[in-house]
Amino acid sequence: xxxxxxxxxxxxxxxxxxxxxxxxxxxxxxxxxxxxxxxxxxxxxxxxxxxxxxxxxxxxxxxxxxxxxxxxxxxxxxxxxxxxxxxxxxxxxxxxxxxxxxxxxxxxxxxxxxxxxxxxxxxxxxxxxxxxxxxxxxxxxxxxxxxxxxxxxxxxxxxxxxxxxxxxxxxxxxxxxxxxxxxxxxxxxxxxxxxxxxxxxxxxxxxxxxxxxxxxxxxxxxxxxxxxxxxxxxxxxxxxxxxxxxxxxxxxxxxxxxxxxxxxxxxxxxxxxxxxxxxxxxxxxxxxxxxxxxxxxxxxxxxxxxxxxxx
Numbered sequence: 001x002x003x004x005x006x007x008x009x010x011x012x013x014x015x016x017x018x019x020x021x022x023x024x025x026x027x028x029x030x031x032x033x034x035x036x037x038x039x040x041x042x043x044x045x046x047x048x049x050x051x052x053x054x055x056x057x058x059x060x061x062x063x064x065x066x067x068x069x070x071x072x073x074x075x076x077x078x079x080x081x082x083x084x085x086x087x088x089x090x091x092x093x094x095x096x097x098x099x100x101x102x103x104x105x106x107x108x109x110x111x112x113x114x115x116x117x118x119x120x121x122x123x124x125x126x127x128x129x130x131x132x133x134x135x136x137x138x139x140x141x142x143x144x145x146x147x148x149x150x151x152x153x154x155x156x157x158x159x160x161x162x163x164x165x166x167x168x169x170x171x172x173x174x175x176x177x178x179x180x181x182x183x184x185x186x187x188x189x190x191x192x193x194x195x196x197x198x199x200x201x202x203x204x205x206x207x208x209x210x211x212x213x214x215x216x217x218x219x220x221x222x223x224x225x226x227x228x229x230x231x232x233x234x235x236x237x238x239x240x241x242x243x244x245x246x247x248x249x250x251x252x253x254x255x256x257x258x259x260x261x262x263x264x265x266x267x268x269x270x271x272x273x274x275x276x277x278x279x280x281x282x283x284x285x286x287x288x289x290x291x292x293x294x295x296x297x298x299x300x301x302x303x304x305x306x307x308x309x310x311x
Contacts, residue, residue, distance in 0.1 A: 022046070031074075035060070043069075058082045058102070070094045081105045081125065093117035104128050104148070116140035127151050127171070139163045150174050150194075162186035173197050173217070185209035196220050196240070208232035219243050219263070231255040242266050242286070249273060257281065265289050265310075277302035277309070286310045 013021055014034040021027060022044060029050035040060040048068040054077035055069075062083040070091035078095065081104040088103065093114030095101075100123040103111070111126065113135040123146045124138075131152040138144070139160035145168045154175040161170075162183025169192040177198040184190075185206025192215045193207075200221040207213075208229025215238040223244040230236075231252025239256075242265035253259075254275045259282055264272075266289040274296040277285060282302070288310050299309060 019044075036079075053077075055079070065089065067091065073097060076100070076120075078102070088112050090114045096120065099123065101125070111135045113137045119143065122146065122166075124148070134158060136160065142166060145169065145189075147171070157181050159183045165189065168192070168212075170194070180204050180207075182206045188212060191215070191235075193217070203227055203230070205229050211235065214238065216240065226250050226253070228252045234258065237261065237281075239263070249276065254279070260284070262286070272296060274298050277307065282307060284308045 011030040011032060015036045016038050019035055019038040029047060031051055031053040033050065033052060034056045036056055036058040038060055040057065040062055043062065043066050051074060052072045053074050055075060056079035058079050059082040063085065065085060070089060073095060074097065075095050076097050076099045078098060079102040081102045083106055085106040085108060088108065088111060090112040092112050096117055098118055098121050101121060102125040104125045104127040106129055108129040108131060111131065115135060115137040118141065120143060121141050122143050124144060125148045127148045127150040129152055131149065131154060134149065141164060143166050144164050145166050147167060148171040150171050151174040154172065154177060156177065157172065157180060159181045161181055162185065164187065166189055167187050168189050170190065171194040173194050173196040175198055177195065177200060179200065180195065180203065182204045184204055187210055189212055190210045191212050193213060194217045196217050197220040200218065201224055203218065203223065203226060205227045207227060211233065212235055213233050214235050216236065217240040219240045220243045223241065223246055225246065226249065228250045231250060231254065233256065235258055236256055237258050237260045239259060240263045242263045244267050246267040246269060257280055259279050261284045262282065263286045265286050269290040270293050272287065272292065277296065277298040278301065285307065295311060302309060
């Protein structure tokens with residue numbers, strides 16, 4: 001079977017095909033290694049001699065990480081997700097050139113506090129673990145643009161979250177958050193905020209300072225009201241608030257000139273203001289499963305210009 005791959009450059013092989021080719025005695029590992037879905041329970045010993053620039057071992061059965069991995073300082077992409085790792089060595093900080101790190105879908109109860117040594121990190125995935133807190137050294141990542149902490153055991157977020165100057169997308173859904181820090185308002189580059197399925201009763205007033213926000217998904221919380229400052233988001237296009245406890249909408253929302261999709265399903269609204277269907281860019285408005293006593297006449301105008309409404 002190995003002869004089948006003899007004409008192919010290892011760089012072109014991925015997953016089980018690459019692993020099969022690696023059984024050849026004269027095999028040389030490429031710089032970009034993908035061993036996803038190979039059912040590995042141990043690391044290939046020969047891999048320690050490779051000049052690795054990217055490595056992905058997603059969806060295997062690995063339980064330990066060898067110390068030699070932390071010496072691969074040429075790595076810019078490292079995907080360790082979908083295994084059974086219960087801890088990550090503080091030596092992780094030696095990988096100063098990392099641009100993307102995926103530790104998701106493991107059994108991590110804590111992260112090493114060594115991220116301050118990784119100034120180039122832009123994408124960090126730690127979803128589907130057992131994290132109850134985040135290490136303070138994350139605040140020292142000046143280029144971090146994407147942070148995914150979903151499906152963990154977080155009950156609160158640190159105030160230093162607002163110190164991440166490059167953060168553009170933050171995902172923290174499926175946790176047990178009861179509030180978001182006011183420092184969120186300092187995230188001038190934030191474009192997407194995903195905090196659905198938590199225990200939030202309100203959104204911070206400072207959210208109105210996130211002038212780059214384009215999407216907020218806060219469905220399946222316990223929001224009782226929205227801050228007036230939400231109307232100060234000039235780029236907001238998608239607002240998903242379904243399955244909350246809202247009884248009214250703030251007047252300031254009439255200033256959401258770029259809003260295209262608004263989902264208010266399954267709240268406690270008894271009426272909607274006349275101006276809501278008249279928002280200039282609104283394309284879809286979902287009001288199902290509320291307790292509406294009346295629908296404003298402006299709904300007809302909204303439908304005449306092609307808008308879609310669900311009542």
